Amino acid sequence: MNLEVLNVDDDKMVLFIHEKMMIHSEFSSSPKSFEDGYNTLTYISEHKSDDKKFVIFLDVNMPNLDGWDFMDELEKRELDGYCYIFVVTSSIDTSDKEKAATYDAAIGFVEKPLSIESLKNLKTTKELLPFFD
Amino acid sequence: MTKTEKVLELLIVEDNFGDYTLVKEYLEEHFKYMTCQHAINYEEAEVLLKGEAKFDVIFLDLSLPDLSGKSLVKKVLSIEGHTPVIILTGSLNLDLCLESLQLGVSDYLFKDELNPNALFKSINYTIEKQKQRLKILESEKKYSDLFHLSPLPMFVYDVETLKFLDVNSATIELFGYKKEVFLGMSLHQIFFSKDMDAFLGALEQTVHKDSHSFDDYFSYKKKSGEEINAEITIKTIIFQNRKAKLVVAKDITERLLHYKALASQNEKLKQIAWQQSHEMRSPASKILGIVELLNTGACSKKEEGLLIKEIGNTVKELDNVIRAITKNTKQIQPNK
Numbered sequence: 480m481n482l483e484v485l486n487v488d489d490d491k492m493v494l495f496i497h498e499k500m501m502i503h504s505e506f507s508s509s510p511k512s513f514e515d516g517y518n519t520l521t522y523i524s525e526h527k528s529d530d531k532k533f534v535i536f537l538d539v540n541m542p543n544l545d546g547w548d549f550m551d552e553l554e555k556r557e558l559d560g561y562c563y564i565f566v567v568t569s570s571i572d573t574s575d576k577e578k579a580a581t582y583d584a585a586i587g588f589v590e591k592p593l594s595i596e597s598l599k600n601l602k603t604t605k606e607l608l609p610f611f612d
Numbered sequence: 613m614t615k616t617e618k619v620l621e622l623l624i625v626e627d628n629f630g631d632y633t634l635v636k637e638y639l640e641e642h643f644k645y646m647t648c649q650h651a652i653n654y655e656e657a658e659v660l661l662k663g664e665a666k667f668d669v670i671f672l673d674l675s676l677p678d679l680s681g682k683s684l685v686k687k688v689l690s691i692e693g694h695t696p697v698i699i700l701t702g703s704l705n706l707d708l709c710l711e712s713l714q715l716g717v718s719d720y721l722f723k724d725e726l727n728p729n730a731l732f733k734s735i736n737y738t739i740e741k742q743k744q745r746l747k748i749l750e751s752e753k754k755y756s757d758l759f760h761l762s763p764l765p766m767f768v769y770d771v772e773t774l775k776f777l778d779v780n781s782a783t784i785e786l787f788g789y790k791k792e793v794f795l796g797m798s799l800h801q802i803f804f805s806k807d808m809d810a811f812l813g814a815l816e817q818t819v820h821k822d823s824h825s826f827d828d829y830f831s832y833k834k835k836s837g838e839e840i841n842a843e844i845t846i847k848t849i850i851f852q853n854r855k856a857k858l859v860v861a862k863d864i865t866e867r868l869l870h871y872k873a874l875a876s877q878n879e880k881l882k883q884i885a886w887q888q889s890h891e892m893r894s895p896a897s898k899i900l901g902i903v904e905l906l907n908t909g910a911c912s913k914k915e916e917g918l919l920i921k922e923i924g925n926t927v928k929e930l931d932n933v934i935r936a937i938t939k940n941t942k943q944i945q946p947n948k
Contacts, residue, residue, distance in 0.1 A: 496898075540894075569890070569894040569898070570890045
């Protein structure tokens with residue numbers, strides 16, 4: 480079973496930072512970046528495979544398709560089984576965290592900025608643990 | 613014959629000198645200390661009554677050369693409201709005597725039946741009765757003052773006709789109608805028609821209660837057409853022999869305006885809290901992320917340059933959000 484990390488955020492600079500951090504912390508050697516939710520959905524449906532899980536760092540606040548809509552769409556297209564999602568937000572409002580917990584595919588909630596330290600912690604998430612051992 | 617130590621100051625208004633002397637002598641049999649002034653017509657009496665002297669009792673002959681009968685009684689009583697008047701009459705005109713009593717005279721005596729004991733009894737009885745009357749008047753005035761001088765608007769209306777029976781000055785000031793106008797009005801006229809049914813419905817609740825205050829407030833219409841809001845308490849009273857309700861109305865128009873201002877201020881504060889947690893946090897977290905990345909040393913010189921430039925842009929973005937928040941915190945004033 481393989482992992483493929485996808486960063487979804489409408490801010491290019493955020494995507495750049497996340498990519499760099501993930502490589503540096505050895506969370507992923509080749510994370511992919513998406514500025515738009517629809518492109519991400521297309522990518523997932525074209526590249527899904529039974530021996531692969533997508534780990535998606537999903538920004539909540541995006542124009543067009545926001546993080547919540549993205550997850551709804553994922554379920555509708557029955558792609559959610561291929562994904563582990565970390566909901567990423569810069570908000571420190573707890574209501575987002577509560578809402579994230581209602582989605583099956585969402586396995587975690589991450590506050591921006593993503594740091595070396597937080598990426599290390601994420602490796603110990605129950606679902607991801609087998610991949611980093 | 614024993615005499616009382618009581619001091620008596622007297623005015624006798626009597627044109628017949630014989631009658632005057634008789635009354636005076638009879639009284640001297642019982643009063644040791646007595647001063648007696650004499651007026652022989654209404655004109656003289658008026659001068660004395662309007663003067664400095666205070667009398668315990670006034671004896672008034674009902675037929676004087678310059679004035680007599682009911683008009684004389686009325687005039688004397690109108691000058692001296694608090695001094696009891698005992699009328700002396702030669703004729704057995706009972707109707708006139710009874711009418712005089714209704715006008716406020718304390719007692720009547722027939723000249724033919726005068727004797728020292730009857731006079732003594734009448735005087736003492738009259739003086740004592742007057743004391744009681746003054747006490748009642750004083751207590752009535754106290755209650756009337758509580759109503760009329762109260763800073764809270766109060767009014768009384770007839771339960772059946774819904775007509776105003778009394779209004780205090782605070783009510784007059786609040787609604788803008790003159791008292792005479794108010795007393796010709798009914799409850800309907802201080803409501804907007806849309807609110808009248810609600811109010812009458814609410815009054816139904818109070819019919820069988822002695823006292824009731826409502827949780828909610830009501831809207832009223834001023835003479836100017838302006839709307840005011842008041843909380844009311846209603847009490848059942850008997851007023852001028854009519855079943856009536858006393859309404860105490862507390863004007864809360866200003867207070868409500870302040871509440872509204874506070875509510876919108878609160879709404880703004882919520883917006884600000886949202887801005888803090890979303891809009892302001894977003895650039896802040898980005899800067900934190902960039903700094904974290906710079907510290908890892910994982911970037912090339914060129915990348916570091918781009919990151920530093922981005923910090924500058926993001927701080928500008930942050931600055932804009934701070935300005936927007938400051939604008940939002942501007943105090944909200946109650947609408948007048």
